[in-house]
Amino acid sequence: MSEAYDVVVIGGGPAGLSAALNLARARRRVLVLDGNRPRHAATLLSHGFLTRDGIPPLDLRRLGREEVAAYDNAEVQFALVHSVDAVAEGFRIVAQGVRGEPDRDVLTRTVVVATGLTETLPKVANMRAFYGTAIHSCVECDGFEKADAPLALIGESADLAEWALLIAQWSADLIVFTNGSSVVSEPEEDALAASGIRVERQAIAELSGGREGLTGVVLEDGAVVPRTAGFVRPAWSTSLAFFESLAPERDADGYVVIDSWGRTTVPGVYAAGDITPPGPQQLIVAAGNGARVARALNRDIAGVPS
Missing domain, CATH: 3.50.50.60 (FAD/NAD(P)-binding domain)
Structure with missing residues (x-):
């Protein structure tokens, strides 16, 4: 655990990458960990995203990763998160690298969970x-x-x-x-x-x-x-086993309960995108949701009310 971050974003879809981009621009040290298993992997084209109508969703994610990684204080890595545990310094996150990337064991002050949903047809x-x-x-x-x-x-x-x-x-x-x-x-x-x-x-x-x-x-x-x-x-479900030790509140459908700014019931942990009520969102809505969470998280770190 040689590395410590202001925020680790778990999930590299529109919600997670939007949160990471805005936090990087706020000069926070950011790490994005993405398992690279998007729910929309089979979809050839995505629609309704302003300036990107008709773009392949995998290209949208790639462009987002490149934009975030362009900031010196931000990293994006393909990795499957195994555990998130509360520690004195904030949170310890352990992840297994995928596609040849290294395993990670890091500390962070805050966490944004934006892993999306699993769907069963x-x-x-x-x-x-x-x-x-x-x-x-x-x-x-x-x-x-x-x-x-x-x-x-x-x-x-x-x-x-x-x-x-x-x-x-x-x-x-x-x-x-x-x-x-x-x-x-x-x-x-x-x-x-x-x-x-x-x-x-x-x-x-x-x-x-x-x-x-x-x-x-x-x-x-x-x-x-x-x-x-x-x-x-489809039937949608959340895949949040790595998150369960923190015991965040969930609603009757399994979505992570948040306040109007994306704060979960666990201090220092935020959630964005499809895993929050009411569930599946358009890509542009999820991206806006991620930006909103970033604003709240940054102000919380700074000690300024949202």
Whole structure:
């Protein structure tokens, strides 16, 4: 533990890198540790980020890392954090380097956790083959590109009807597939029908298509429903085992509870991005969230009220 930092940012997505950039500019000594396992790795293009609309998300992360690392008082490294423990000096962080980078064992005054979420897709054969190209999980991010196409919405969550009403603004040809679950109630189905949205309750056998793209949804009875694109409602979860020794408060969905500036219930520990309520955010929202947390953290170190 030869190195000590003002802040260690865990997670190198838009939230974490935005926090790191602003803290580096505040002349804080910053280390970013990123496991390099982004949730959007399968997505070819990201949208809605001002001046970067249509950029591949991996390129967005690379540019962010380069901007942060350009500051002499900031470092960015690929590493998986194993533990964060409170010590007299603040916090001790132990991480295993990945992609040939060294292991780290460092001290820091403060911590920003911005690791994002893990998503679990419904168990549908061939889903991964089309995920990130024809099938997406962010309606606001990718709805425009799917406008007026025959769309599928696949999911097994209680908010599926809400998602359908939102997606319908981009296409009048939308079918909701519950994959054999009963998550859409009869009143919700009636309301969707009034908006021209059909609900298909059969289990899905697979998604069909090939190099030409998605062509349809194959039902359990063998029927094929022609579709060329769509959205999936994943189950999201936080992966914060390294963080548990500090016992931060979590809400009923597992998200890290924060105040309006990103402070967790553990003094000196902040959280930003998708791991905070209400969960998944657009990239530009997560980046703004990271900047907001950086402002609060810097003022806390300086002893100035936010």
